[in-house]
Amino acid sequence: MLKEKINARQLFSLIVLFELGTALVLPIGFVSHRDVWLSILLALIGGILLFLIYDQIVRQYPESTFVGSIRQIMGTYAGSLIGFLYLGFFIHNDARVLRETGELLVTSAYDMTPLFVICAFFMLTVVYVVSKGVEVLARTGEIYLLHVLILGGGGTILILFSGIVHVENLLPVMEDGAGKVLESAYRYILMFPFGEMICFAAILPSLNRTSSGRKAGILALIASGTILSAAHAIEVSVLGANIYGRSTFPLFLAVSKVNIMDFIQRMDGLVILTLIITSFFKCAINCYAAITVAADLFRVREPMKLAMPVGLVVLFNSMMTSNDWPEFALKGKEVIMGILLPVYSVAIPVGLLAVHWIRRSIGSKTL
Amino acid sequence: MRTRSAISLMLIGLLLIPLTGCWNSRELRDLSIIGAIGIDKLPDKPGYKVSFQIINPSAVTTTGTGGGGGQSGIPVTVYTGNGRSIFEVIRKTSGLSPRQLFFSHIRLIVIGETLAREDLSNLFDFFERSHEIRLTTKLVVSRGSSAEQLLQVLTPLERIPSDAIYGKLESTKSIWSESMITGVDDVINRLIGPGKQLLISGVRILGDQDKGGEKANLDKTKLPAEIEIKGIALFKNGRLETWLDGGKARGALRIQDKMNSSVVTVPCKDRDDPAAIAAIEITRSRTKVKATVVDGEPAFRVYVREEGNVGEVSCAVDLSKKEAIEELEQRWRSKTKQEIREAIEAAQSRSSDVYGFGEVLNRSYPRTWKKLEDRWSEVFADCEIEVQVESFIRRSGMRTKPYIKE
Amino acid sequence: MIKRRKLRSQTSQQPSGNSVSPLGTDLKANLQRMNRSMGHSNDLVIREFRIGYVQEDAAIAFIDNLVDKKIIGEFVLRSTMSGTADSESNASERDIDVLDTIKNRILPLGEAAIAKEWNELFAAVLNGDTAIFVNGYAGAIIVSTHGGEHRSVEEPSSEVLIRGPKEGFTESIATNISLVRRRLKTRNLWMDGFKIGNVTQTNVGILYIKGIAGDKTVEEVKRRLASIETDGVLESGIVEEFIRDHPFSLFPTMYNTERPDSVAAGLLEGRVAILIDGTPFVLLAPTTFFMFFQSPEDHYHNFQFAIFIRTLRFVAFLISLLGPSIYVAAISFHQEMIPTSLLLSLAAQREGVPFPALIEAFLMEASFEILREAGVRMPRAIGQAVSIVGAIVLGQAAVQAGIVSSAMVIVVSLTGIASFTMPAYNMGISIRMLRFMLMISAGLFGFFGIALGGLIITAHLCSIRSFGIPFMAPFAPFIAADQKDTLLRLPRWFLNTRPRLISQENTTRMNGSKPAPPGDAAEEGSPDEN
Incomplete structure (x- = not known):
């Protein structure tokens, strides 16, 4: 079977869509409401470093997949164990993205529709697209990046023209000192959305030129970090830090304030569309990562056959992950951002790279 | 292989379709589109009396082809219900309304004066929490009548009363500048913001309150009952304290840099002839508020820079002369100063920082603000606030000298 | 399966009842066999005569109406009958190659060959050639006498241009x-011929420019054409269905056109044209999605207008795909997004309408499709009346009766009109079918459903290929150089490259030379020369 390859430009699109997924519409950073844009820019630096680590790991073994690389570093058994851990993590993370999207849709527009149905149809679409392989996913990403940029540009113009931006809402900068800004940057934003980039470690091996991934990745991170920062700055300046901090869906609120000449108003549909598109890609990329990891672990010849089973597991996991939105959000803040993401997207990759270097230096000494 | 998986996916999708029913799908004819909500206080027990102004679509559009009474029907219907929470009342009134109440198109929330004089700081959670109601929905206080009565008044020209009120708010805001438009988000930001208190425009019924709801109200050239935008309600801690009218209201807008355009009349000459006046149209007005801190005591300076044209003169004054213009500018300046002073006094005397001086202080002196934050109301009441005005008359219309002779 | 195989073997045996068998030497027997094989068909004309120069009995056979009788009279009969026995030739010489001699020295016609075998002979005669039998010789001379009635070259009816050549293809492959x-007056324009269809023996030709078209593509087209096994090919659509990629996809993966200039432009871009005898529609491959949004006229008008028109067409595409579904989603799910005054007037219109919006949209769309189909099938004179009665009278009456809302009529007719802007009819077909699917998903989930439907359609479009070329190129994968002539249409001198994926080896069209007024041209060494 022809091995599917994606190019650097497609990787760029996927990363940008991934980073914008849910992080664009959710309040992020938690503790630095007014300075969240600053926190995002600060966290971006850490995000790029994290990405370089993932890139390094993949780059050491250009011929093998993510799990393959882990196995080569840690040995077959320990490597498989770590692979299993990542499989669980990717599936759970995907389930959370799915749940988040579903919850947002239910709260903002589909209050009478059962959450399960929304999630099921969403996941069905994800499975359909993912089952066509990473190449199709990447090409679809290229096209939708254009859509999202047009939507985003249009939305920004509308917001600016309707005169609802009050820059003074962003002042004073760092009211509570730099500590909060840093805390929010490195405790929360570095993890979500930047730490979630770990699933790209499973996609980087599909690049047609492994070396091109680094540049594309960094550029994509810078682009998405800037967009996120600007978007959240606009959200705060339109809503005020307080409403921003208390709302579940700040972008939706900010855009719903648009009113130009009493006719161009109620543009929240655009936000829902952006939400669906970007989280679709986030969900699909996580799902794809889980599939490739699973295919490696269970030695499945045609990975895409796993799309349906993995999708079903994700769907049911998303239903079982918590009973209600507050519980879900709290878990996200404390368990996911507090424990899981630091372990899976920082500790393990750093550890892997360290083990790899140590082994290599020992190897070269003994030789 | 691919086709088989695609087919199975499609089958699953097809099987799921009958599950969907039509949860969120609502037909337009099953919706009652609400134009405005009125909230009053229940007279003796806790809770609210909520009125909904429902728009009758076929009566307000000119092209209604299907059913309905065409143009002849009454454009709105008002339903009222009582309850402890607004949300509860909404569902309760389903017994009155043949269709589901639909809130996304609410233009206006009217608050009864009695309720406003009690406390409305805890009123807005529903409007914020519901995804149907927009943050941009505007608020007014019904002055001298209940919100329910106000919603019943029928209006000519603009057939939907809530639109009529909104239109009046818009136009008076932009050319008379004695009222302001406050949205739900503004109210919330003001209620929680540092030291900011509420200002909400007032609306009152002119004429016979009971006749406003009759269709006969539209059959006369001089309406028996009319709705007028009047004054700004000044709140302290969610309680209506006083009404700012006329010059005070204008001063309040100037301090917040919300002056668009207005007309000021100033005496024409030194002598006290009440008939000799000049009317100046304000075309441009900018306000800046600066904070200074001396020995830990905050003080403020309000700078106003305004431009205008002479629109009407009722005395003999030669406007082609520079001195005459300067004299008018001088009088205009003191008039503006006086309006602003009065507005500040009204706020200071009730120790309610409605104009957001506290926020200005926070922005430039965060540390001082932190110290004063807890007792800001008292501090504000005694603050020194200086007013500086620069006024420029740019043009005098199509004539220089009036035809009036001494 | 078994049944079908049986059927196929039957059909393949039928025409070759007289399988590979050589012609006999006896004239009478040959003529009788011929008559018998064709079931004594009336239009088989056999005329016996005596050849002048060898004084032998001979006969010609042809099918009436397929041939040009003038040619037969002037050049076949007159020249063979009139000669006298040649004194120079002796009998032994004559024995060996009298057929050759006639062919080489007597017949003043461009195409002539000798058939030794019955299948060959029938194929030729049924193609409009004339067979000359000579008594005593096992063979027949085949002379090309195609003729008969053909539609002349006319303006194409399915692709109308304001500016551009008015010639269209006809049913005759030779003319085409x-x-x-x-x-394309170049020796690099190469052609390959096939006969497809066991019964119909249809001539199929592929045309490509050697050196511009990718060799792999040409090979692939040839391979796919050669593997077709069917009894008959009556139109290019049948060939298309046999050789296209993703036959289950709703989207056409091959382009067809009636215009020689479109084909020439396609060939210049490195595509392969497939011409089929008996139809004016020529296939082009490989095809990309955006070809269906382009009209040859875009290149004949000035480029500003072309950009405007292409943008407009794309908007019309979106309207015709999404129009009714967005309307349904907005009025039954997302009423909050409609401006209040518009919502009120929609609500007023829908007061008396008995159907839910989705059903109403379905009814209206279905009746529009019926009207359209009726308008196409009706004789032209009545067709117009039908569409006018249908569109105006029916619509008006339905609205006045309060059965449908006038907004719905507006949406449906706008959608219908927008779908007519597609330059390619077959893309319009897929849009019309997808529209109904999107309407269902909009009726179930509102904008969420539309968004999911859009994602599925886009992913599907990204996954299909046409003869190895990604269908969504040059957007996915994104190719910057090809954007010059996709949704945009830059001035001619910018279009100096061919689509990169289609013509892989030879992508340079010209060295961009911007035309300049004569004064400047003198300085720059007159760029007009190339």
């Missing part, structure tokens, strides 16, 4: 090839 050749 000549129309293309006249536009």
